Each structure stands twice: as structure tokens, then as C-alpha cells.
Amino acid sequence: MSTPPDRTPLLTVRGLSAGYGEMLVLHDVALEIHPTEMVALVGSNGSGKTTLLRALSRVLPCTGSIVMNGHELLGMTPDQAFGLGLVQVPEGRQLFDRMSVQDNLLMGAYRRADKATVARDLDRMYALFPRLSDRRRQLAGSMSGGEQQMCAMARALMAAPVLLMVDEMSLGLAPVVVEQLMEVLAGIRRDGVTILLVEQDVQLALSGADRGYVLETGRIVHGGTARQLIDDPAVKRAYLGL
Ligand SMILES: Nc1ncnc2c1ncn2[C@@H]1O[C@H](COP(=O)(O)OP(=O)(O)O)[C@@H](O)[C@H]1O
Ligand SMILES: [Mg+2]
Structure with a gap:
């Protein structure tokens, strides 16, 4: 599904930088998620995906701008962001x-x-x-x-999430279970929930998503429709083993 440019994004992230103590992990991240899209955020282990989710859900301080449904989240507590419908399925289930x-x-x-x-x-x-x-x-x-x-x-x-962020859903699970969970996500999305699917399994995430972003050492290095990313020679070489 393409994203008509006239629609207002549900989430707009601009110039987001964050890290731990002195160590900067995310550098000037920008992305957009439109209502009812499924967007994949992919990258290798350690590229900063979970750190980005922590910044979005306001567990981790950051600079830049995160606007959801017209609200700037930067000054908000995690509970306030949660109250707007920004909900995470954390890595490792917790x-x-x-x-x-x-x-x-x-x-x-x-x-x-x-x-x-x-x-x-x-x-x-x-x-x-x-x-x-x-x-x-x-x-x-x-x-x-x-x-x-x-x-x-x-x-x-x-x-009752508006934007559901799912971190490494497939990690350690059998392919048949992953397939079931992907079907559940597709159904949730048909019910009107917007999804950010965060995965090391680039192939899996791009197979289910409309669009995607590739994170490398804390920077977005590729973005586009899932099809464009799958067909991108650099993405193929680095992540799809092709
Ligand atoms: N709590 C933490 N304290 C210090 N460094 C961290 C912490 N969590 C993650 N990092 C570092 O931040 C970088 C990105 O990690 P992370 O966001 O977990 O990546 P990913 O989710 O893509 O695997 C890595 O270099 C990791 O070592
Ligand atoms: Mg992670």
C-alpha cells in the first residue's frame, strides 16, 4: 500500500539523537508513520533499534522532535505517551x-x-x-x-494502542509460530492499529510491511517502500544474503 502525501502522519520523528551517558547511539533520526501503516524498522543487532523505541516511548531522554497525533512527546513522561496510545511489546517479552x-x-x-x-x-x-x-x-x-x-x-x-511498536517479535521462535504472529499483526492492523515492526530479521519484517527504514550504527541509511528496499542492491547484499 502506498502512502498518499496529503495524509498527515500519525508519528513524525525529526532530528532525534539519544544515547547512554556520554555515548551517543542515535544520530539525527527522522521517520514518519502514517495511520494504519505497517512500517518495518530493521537493522543488525546493536544498530540502535531498541534505543529508538525507548526514546519514542520516553523511557530514554533524547533531543529532536517526536510528534504523535499533533502532540510533541519530548516533554512527556512514559505514562503520558502511553496514554496517547503509544504502546510497546518489549524485546524479550518482559x-x-x-x-x-x-x-x-x-x-x-x-x-x-x-x-x-x-x-x-x-x-x-x-x-x-x-x-x-x-x-x-x-x-x-x-x-x-x-x-x-x-x-x-x-x-x-x-x-488499546493507536501505535503498536513490536520489538524483535520473531527472535528465538519457530517459523510456524512467527507466521501465526504475523497473521495476528495483519488482523490488528485491519482493525485500524498502526504498527512499527522492529526486527533483526530483515526479510521477515519487509515481507509484512508497507514501508521500511534501515538503521545502521544509529543512523537511518535507507528508507522506502518494502518493495524498494527488498530490491535495493545494498540492502540485498547486507541483509538478505542475496
Ligand atoms: N542500557 C544501556 N547502556 C549502555 N549502552 C547501551 C544500553 N543499551 C544498549 N546500549 C548500546 O546501544 C547500542 C544500540 O543498542 P540497541 O538499541 O539495543 O540495538 P538493537 O536493538 O538494534 O540491537 C549498542 O551499542 C548497545 O551496546
Ligand atoms: Mg533490540
């Missing part, structure tokens, strides 16, 4: 291992006051992930990697 699946899902909705809708959304999650429905009383930490990833995604969806 579930509450000693809590049940259901309690993990309810934690995702902690900010919401509309209890009736929360109950309805819980049912929706169990319909979306039947394996979680079977395991709703099980401790999250006792499940398989794939089930934990489903739980992390369902927890994030319980927050």
Missing part, C-alpha cells in the same frame, strides 16, 4: 512471570477506566489467541516462548 496469563493481560489495561470494555477486550484477546484462553490461569513464565510472545502482544493490545 512478562510478569509469576502472574497468571489473565493478570498479565489485565496489567495491560491498568490505565483504562472503562471496565465493561476491558472485559470485552479480554474476550477478544482469548478469541485472537486461543492458546492463551486455555492457559489463562497458568503462570506466564511457565509457558513456551511462542505463548509468552502471544501473551506480551495481548497485554499490549489490552492497552
Whole structure:
């Protein structure tokens, strides 16, 4: 799907720089995400992808500008950004291992006051992930990697995200599980959620996305439609093993 230039982006990032202490990791990052797009942010391990997500969700200080739905996020707390619908599925899932699946899902909705809708959304999650429905009383930490990833995604969806940022969803999971999760993302997106898919698996991310950005040592070095990136000789050589 192409992005008509007249549409206002949901998220506009300009001149973003961030790092840890004295060490600058991200340099002058710029990107745009339009409503209901699936955008891939790809790059090797250590290129700065998670650092960028931390900056966007306001966990990490940064300079530059991050505008979502007309709001400048730079002065906001993580909770305020979350309240605008900027929700992350973190790398490594970061579930509450000693809590049940259901309690993990309810934690995702902690900010919401509309209890009736929360109950309805819980049912929706169990319909979306039947394996979680079977395991709703099980401790999250006792499940398989794939089930934990489903739980992390369902927890994030319980927050009613506007922009869902998914960090290394496929890492360590069997291809058949990854395929299921990609289908779930496609469905979520059809429901109107915008998705930023952050992956080391460049092939996977570009296969599902409309557009993508390639991050190398903290700089965006390529951007375009997924097709353009897949066909780009430099991207092919560096990331697609072609
Ligand atoms: N908490 C941290 N403290 C210091 N350096 C960090 C920290 N987290 C990540 N880094 C460094 O920042 C760079 C980018 O890391 P990261 O954003 O995790 O990359 P990616 O998610 O693309 O694998 C790496 O050099 C990494 O060592
Ligand atoms: Mg990472």
C-alpha cells in the first residue's frame, strides 16, 4: 500500500539523537508513520533499534522532535505517551512471570477506566489467541516462548494502542509460530492499529510491511517502500544474503 502525501502522519520523528551517558547511539533520526501503516524498522543487532523505541516511548531522554497525533512527546513522561496510545511489546517479552496469563493481560489495561470494555477486550484477546484462553490461569513464565510472545502482544493490545511498536517479535521462535504472529499483526492492523515492526530479521519484517527504514550504527541509511528496499542492491547484499 502506498502512502498518499496529503495524509498527515500519525508519528513524525525529526532530528532525534539519544544515547547512554556520554555515548551517543542515535544520530539525527527522522521517520514518519502514517495511520494504519505497517512500517518495518530493521537493522543488525546493536544498530540502535531498541534505543529508538525507548526514546519514542520516553523511557530514554533524547533531543529532536517526536510528534504523535499533533502532540510533541519530548516533554512527556512514559505514562503520558502511553496514554496517547503509544504502546510497546518489549524485546524479550518482559512478562510478569509469576502472574497468571489473565493478570498479565489485565496489567495491560491498568490505565483504562472503562471496565465493561476491558472485559470485552479480554474476550477478544482469548478469541485472537486461543492458546492463551486455555492457559489463562497458568503462570506466564511457565509457558513456551511462542505463548509468552502471544501473551506480551495481548497485554499490549489490552492497552488499546493507536501505535503498536513490536520489538524483535520473531527472535528465538519457530517459523510456524512467527507466521501465526504475523497473521495476528495483519488482523490488528485491519482493525485500524498502526504498527512499527522492529526486527533483526530483515526479510521477515519487509515481507509484512508497507514501508521500511534501515538503521545502521544509529543512523537511518535507507528508507522506502518494502518493495524498494527488498530490491535495493545494498540492502540485498547486507541483509538478505542475496
Ligand atoms: N542500557 C544501556 N547502556 C549502555 N549502552 C547501551 C544500553 N543499551 C544498549 N546500549 C548500546 O546501544 C547500542 C544500540 O543498542 P540497541 O538499541 O539495543 O540495538 P538493537 O536493538 O538494534 O540491537 C549498542 O551499542 C548497545 O551496546
Ligand atoms: Mg533490540
